[in-house]
Amino acid sequence: MKEEQAYKTIKNMIVQGKFSMQESISINGLAEEMNMSRTPVHKALAQLEREGYITITPQVGVFVRRPEPKEIQDRLQLCVAIDVFLAEQASRSITELQLEELKKVLEAMEFPGVAADDYEALNVQFHTIICKAANNDFAFRTNKINWDYLNYVNISDELFQGGNREQSQAEHRMIYYALKDRDTKLTELLVRKHLMRVAQFITEKYTHVNA
Template sequence: MKKNEGLSEQVYNYLLFQILSNELKPGEKIAEAKIAQEFNTSRTPIREAMRKLESQGLIQIFPKRYAQVATFSEKEIQDIGMIRISLDILSIKLVAINGSKAELLNLKSIAVQCLDAFRNNDGVQRRKLDSDFHKELCRISKNNLLFNMQEDLSLKIQFILMHNDFKSVNDEQHLYQHIQIVDSLIEGNIEHALQLDIQHLSEFYCLDIDSPIEFFLKNA
């Protein structure tokens, strides 16, 4: 059992890298036999790894048929955007109460690194750090359930960032908004931080909502 658990984790990491580096593309079938041969293993640990990836939304399993890399519709992407904004709003409010100056400076460092990765054309690192920024915002809210919900979205978001061309935003300006959000938090301007974050994500996910700031903050 322990050997299988170790192999399952190895296969999981292998497939995750293949998916997030675009070696495996959306809708592409996963060749179980080839992976089994490469790892010199039965299909049991491979299927365990695939079930984990399915639970994270990165692959789709069709029992007794095949598994393939996931695809996301425009509606599904917008649904993720709605949830992400809601999580960030609560995170920002809690960070204002529970976050320390040191934690906010670390959050700003992640934002700066993300922008640097974009400027250096490092797409993999840019996507990871973009996701890490919002996860860290949740983490310093000191609400573990909130963090777990954001972490659950993290890999889906990296995947979506890779495979969708968000022409509605200027990438550099979009990533610079991370820095502006943190600066507002450091200054204690929570309302401005909330407005920036809502604008940041609603534009990115092309949410079909009139006055998104009012929509998300009314009665919030």
């Protein structure tokens, strides 16, 4: 669908920093660049506004927005709650194939010298496997939208370096073994503790950068 194509293209342009926050995004320019009418562009922009990427002000323009720290904190709390719920469900339904896939990702995360960007991608893959193992597509899709947005606004390099990485590796390994043992309560506890640490780090870093 053209609307979906427009959504993915414009979102990618925003994430890559193609627009400044002071620059009004031209709807006509986007439509011309993507070789489509204004209608799918308008629909795509409406969805991106609902997800928090832009602000649409009638008679003024369309602008990339920077959220307040409170919004980031609220989104993080929601993400943690949904991910903990999905992990708890996954502890009951995860397959041996998914556990094996999780183990391979974990081993890649623990490989010496892996770059921060690669580690971050592996981290996302690790949690995605768990969330998909819960077999709740609606919750997974809802949380993916929020995590995508948080990844877009967050400066997370320090989260995956030095002592932070070592702690991350230890926490992921404990989560893996809790899932392997089908220990629902321990899985829930470990995922909550792990994600709350991440949420606190992101909140403090974002607040400091945008102070």
